[in-house]
Amino acid sequence: MTPVLATVSPVDGRVYVERPLDGPAAVEEALARASRAFRDWRSTPLERRQELLSRAVDAMVARAPAIAEELTWQMGRPVAQTPGEMRGFEERARFMIAAAPSALAPVEPAPKPGFTRFVRREPVGVVAVVAPWNYPYLTSVNAVIPALAAGNAVILKHSHQTPLCAERYAEAFAEAGLPEGVFQYLHLDHADTERLVADPRVGFVCFTGSVAGGRAVRGALSGRFVGMGLELGGKDPAYVRADADLAHAVENLVDGSFFNSGQSCCGIERIYVHARLHDAFVDAFVETTRGYRLGNPLDAGTTLGPMVRAQAADFVRGQVADALRDGARALVDPAGFPAEAPGTPYMAPQVLVGVDHSMRVMREESFGPVVGIMKVGSDEEAVALMNDSDYGLTASVWTRDEEAALALGDRIETGTVYMNRCDYLDPALAWTGVKDSGIGCTLSPLGYEQLTRPKSFHLRTTS
Template sequence: MTEMLRTVSPVDGSVYVERPLADEGELDRALERARQGQRIWQTTPVEKRCAILGRAIDYLVERGDQLSEEVAWQMGRPIAQAPGEVGGMEERARHMLEIAPEVLADIRPTPKEGFTRFIRREPQGIVAIIAPWNYPFLTSVNAVIPALAAGNAVILKPSHQTPLSAERYAEAFAAAGLPEGVFQPLHLSHPVSEKMMADPRVNFVCFTGSVKGGHTVQKAISNRFAGAGLELGGKDPAYVRADADLQHAVDSLVDGSFFNSGQSCCGIERIYVDAGLYDRFVEAFVEQTRGYRLGSPLDAETTIGPMVRPAAADFVRGQVQDAVNAGARALVDPAEFPADEAGSAYLAPQVLVDVTHDMRVMREETFGPVAAIMKVTSDEEAISLMNDSDFGLTAAVWTSDSEAALRIGDQVETGTFFMNRCDYLDPALAWTGVKDSGRGCTLSRLGYESLTRPKSFHLRTKL
């Protein structure tokens, strides 16, 4: 009997998508098609590859309204905010395509008489991409487009929560003229996904997900020398210094904490505020939080939608209750948000104070609409607390002193350090993490390095 994928929408609990899961035989055939297609694709000039991929992005952008509605139904983001994912996907894709011809060009050392020498960046071969549900296009594009631009074949395994994203990519690439087999979406169970990663025909794995999932990837490839890029989430901190623009800090951090119902790997979960600003910051932060409207993501007036599933919301409720039981204070009454019902995916945003690092809410990734705020008295205390975490994806400081920001940034253990902004990926900069936030890099020039391998040519032209 064929095993089925069923996507339950957090909007109303209905089954929104049903698809058969591919078995091992279908996986084997897909890998063979990928291997055959990749041999042809890698001989295609990079400029032509980028032109085809650019047309595919055009196709997706033109259908942005459709993609936005599908994302809202599949994972719950308000439809009013969903177009931002399409725009972000386009920005990242365009940048990676723009720099590809230069980045992928042969590297030539200083000329040497009688020799032709250069380093060529060759594609890895087949790249398996395992994408998350929280930003099904915005996260996957970081690997999909550069992997293909570099001459690889791609097999994209989407989350069971957002399966349509991979199918829309496939439609776009087919319309753009991508050769057969070079991109294939596969809906896979966890066991078959592990077999895919372990298959010797797969040369590199790009995974975005949980720390537990990252360990599964490493175990799957442990018997061979395939590489893997792992983005595994965060517990991202922010520090509001005494010289910060208070209103700008509040505006940025409320959005950075609650956008996408807090379901962002680089969303802000811990906020450290200078004692001189603390009371005013907390008051303004709570006031702005109470202005959110929780409801159906299909309603244009909704500013915070349901979490991806009731179990995820219950996990966050449990973290908050544990913190309160340990002495924290919750400053937002869920009763102010009528859609918040115990046991449902609809969860009101929450602000916690009187928290400590002994609490789960300050140590575990929450991945929900909760901001925990602590008072600090110095840069040194803030830096120590920001670093007191198993994660290190992004960190941010609000200050009017750029030299102080650089000094602090040099001491914070993180992949990206922001000043006066947060929760944003600049495609010209490396997207990377430290500690349990993973390893490897996507975006920027450096994002192409793991998707290619260097091959040296050393030709003696004169005897």
């Protein structure tokens, strides 16, 4: 009997999607097709590739309402918020398509008499993209569109929680007229995913997921000299300086902590507040949090949906329980959120004070609706605490002083520094991380560098 992928919806616990899993034979067929398709696709003029990809984006945008609703069913984000995923998808896709000509243009050194010299950027071949469920289009688009624009073929393996996302890509590319085999998707288990990425016909691997998953990918590639981009976890900090705009900081940091039920690699998980603002900040933060509505994500009035599965919610509840046992205080009463139900994905947001870095909730990635707040007395103390982490994806500084933000940003160990905003990706800027947050870079013109390889041409003229 063929193994089956079954997507259990966090909305009501029912199976929402079932698909047969592809096995080793399907992996072999997909790689063979991709390798053949790559030979012609890489020679297709860039303008033509841009045209086809733009048509595919048009097709995805035309399906946006249906995509948003099925996304809610698959991973639980409120239907009032899922349309934003497609707006972000479109923004990133169109930016990367438009950036391709300059990013892929040959690099020409200063003229040298008697020589023609330049560096050309060539596609790496077949790119394997392994994408997660939490932002299934926003994470995958970072790799899929620029990989194709650069002339590569792509095989997408999407999360078992969001398999329809891979199928929607395929439908849009087919409608746009993308040549057969240039884009494919596979529904795979872990073993066959490792078989895919380890195959010598794969020229680059883009993985977004957990640190453990990143280690598994790296292990699968250990015997090959092949590039990889690993976008992994985060424990992203915020520092609210004494001169911050209090109302602005509260509004945005509550959203940064609890949007998507906290299931964001760049969501806010720990906040350090200068002593001068600490008490007022905490009071306003808790009041704003209590205004959230936890419930059925298909209800337009819901602002906080279920987590992706009960086990994920129970993990976060365990972090909270351990922190309370060790002396932390919880400031939000779950009774104010009637949909809260232990043992289910429906978890009320929680704000903790009295926390310190000995507690799991301040060190482990929570990936859920909980945030710890600590009082600090100086910029130096805040930076030391922000850097006291195995992760380094983003960090935000809340201040009216741009020079201070820049000076602090130079000292924070992170991939992106924000001032007065958080939990956002600008496609014009490189998306990258340090430490256990991963390696590699997507988005911006720099995102094309890992999806291509430089090839130098050194031509000498003879008389």
